[in-house]
Amino acid sequence: MAAIKTVIWAAIGLVLLTTSAIAQIERKPIAPEDLKNIQDSNAKCLECHSEGGFDTLNREGVDKDKLRDHLVDLGVYEGSNHGRVECKACHVKGFEEFPHAADDKKQINWCDECHTRKFLRIEMQFDESVHAKEGIKEKFTCSTCHDPHVFQAAKYMNSPRDVVRQDNDFCLSCHGSDQSFEQVSKEARPDLVENHEWLPNRPLHWNAVRCVECHTPVSKKVMSHEILPAEKAEKRCVACHSADSTLRLRLYKHMVSEERSRVGFVNSMILNEAYVIGATRNVYLDLALGIFAAVVVFIIVLHSILRIIAAWVRSRRNG
Amino acid sequence: MAERAYIMPIALRLWHWTNALLMILLIISGASLHFTDPVIPLIRFDIARTIHNVSGIGVSVLYIFFAVWNSATGSWRQYIPELKGLKANLDRQNYYVFVGQLKGDAPHVVPTPEQKFNAMQQLTYIGVMYIAMPVVIVTGLAFFYPELAPAQLFGFDGLLPIAVLHYVAGFGLTMFLLGHLYMGTTGTTVAGGFRMMITGWHDEHDEKPENEQP
Structure with a gap:
């Protein structure tokens, strides 16, 4: 009887120890009145620039074919990193009135206006990336990959799986479509399956880690924007499959600080999502x-x- | 004049040594995959993975041979210990290993074609062949289909219990291999057991021992 009790309590203890969620990093708080002002201001833009607004729009002088490409999903936008930013913070003067100024695109505040320091570092990394070296640098802006109305930084996302899905979609938006690829490169689109034939359990890897885990050099600060070509990409399995896994500096970077060793597992924050041979061992066992x-x-x-x-x-x- | 008995047919010996080779490959490659170290790898991860997968499939196929052979020939009965007097038989076996053997006594159980195992071997081989091997094979094959494992279990990836079972059962088999190799040296001569597994002949029948199995 005592043995049964011990087993039951051990099981309960194990469940309690192992089911505690890893805390998501909180965004900076914003005063409710400021948030309301932003939402009211944005609502004016969304009268036209949203699916709902577009459908009921009957405004003279509106080119609906053109407008269709400039719709924003409010739910997605508010969940994005810029979700509490006023539209007019980026879409400045020329957008305040309708019709918008003829040179309205020139009047957009680009990313470097706010993200100046980060931009300088990223630009240096990007200049070394395969995208810049292949002579297609001018085809890329930050928003080529990071749609500012959609993008979420990994540190604010709940689940590494969501980070993987979002970030791999950036790459696949060109590398998964001949049509999009043709718009940025004259080369034939590389066959991703053929190029990754060496990678065991390919679908599993592609769902569990991002392209950039292997296609960027390890950076101890933020993820590098130096996208590496196939021949320079990481191919050593042990880069991830070891106790000192580089996933600690990449996909799970924002969770490492939250990590507490859970019932003796090395890299327990990874184990929450994926059993990674060699990286998620139990030291007690x-x-x-x-x-x-x-x-x-x-x-x-x-x-x-x-x-x-x-x-x-x-x-x-x-x- | 020593009596000799042919107790290990060629098919059995081939099965045994192929199993032995594959198990050694599995242990070394398995350890390389578990204790990965980018600086001093035992075997490089990708090579270890291929060795482990191929050997694992090989061992699984051999296990099917074992299961079919055992049921077809009724050899499975050799693994079932006689419950009556089991404790006494185990005590006698342990006494022989830790005392009698040191005194130079002859083994009291000598293998015959009908009954190759003593009580201790029977219990060990039941654990090895009917518990640890099926566990290690089923969990190993599950690793070929990781997407079928539950996404989460107790807040961990659902593959974890499969991995832990595989590791523990694999470790158990490694310990068995160590013991098995050592026990192989404890016949009348150090090399006798190994010679028997090569030639098929057991040549210690001149001791006229009293078998514990009827």
Whole structure:
């Protein structure tokens, strides 16, 4: 009976220890009145620039074919990193009136207006990337990959799977479509399946990690924007499949600081999402089995010695 | 004049040594995959993975041979210990291993074609062949289809229990291999057991021992 109780309590303890969610990093708080002002201001833009507004729009001088390409999903936008930013913060003067100014695109505040320091670092990395070196640098802006109305930074996302889905979609928006690829490159679109034939359990890897885990150099600060070509990309399995996994500096970077060793697992924040051979070992189990192995070897060695001594004694006794 | 008994047919010996080779490959490659170290790898991860997968499939196929052979020939009965007097038989076996053997006594159980195992071997081989091997094979094959594992279990990836079972059962088999190799040296001569597994002949029948199995 006591043994059953112990097992039940051990199971409960294990569940409690292992089911605690990893805390999501909170965004900076915003005063409710400021938020309301932003939402009211944005609502004016969305009268035309949303699916609902577009459908009911009957405004003279509106080119609906053109407008269709400039719709914003409010739900997605508010969940994005810029979700609490006023439209007019980026779409400045020329957008305040309708019709918008003829040169309205020139009046957009680009990313570097706010993200100046980050932009300088990223631009240096990007200049080294395959996209810049292939001579198609001018085809890329930040928003080629990071749609500012949609993009979420990994640190604010709940699940690494969501980060993987979002970030891989950036790459696949060109690398998964001949039509989009043709718009940025004259080369034939690389066959991703053929190029990744060396990668075991390919679908599993593609769902569990991002293209950039292998196609960027390891950076101890933020993810590098130096996208590496196939020949320079990481191909050593142990880069991820080891206790010192580089996933700690990449996909799980924002969780490492939250990590507390859970029932002895190395890289337990990874184990929450994926069992990664070599990277998610349990030190207690390894230690227990190691001690067991040592005892077995000790018994064998001891028995061997006793046999040798016994045989020697017997041979002496028998003359 | 020593009596000799042919107790290990060629098919059995081939099965045994192929199993042994594959198990050694599995242990080394398995350890390389588990204790990965980018600086000093035992075997490089991708090579270890291929070795482990191929050997694992090989061992699984051999296990099917074992299961079919055992049921077809009734050899499975050799693994079932006689419950009556089991404790006494185990005590006698342990006494022989830890005392009698050191005194130079002859083994009291000698293998015959009908009954190759003593009580201790029977219990060990039941654990090895009917518990640890099926566990390690089923969990190993499950690794070929990781997408079928539950997404989460107790807040961890659903593959974790499969991985832990595979690791523990694989470790158990590794310990068995160590013990098995050592016990192979404890016949009348150090090399006798190994010679028997190569030639098929057991040549210690001149001791006229009293078999514990009827």
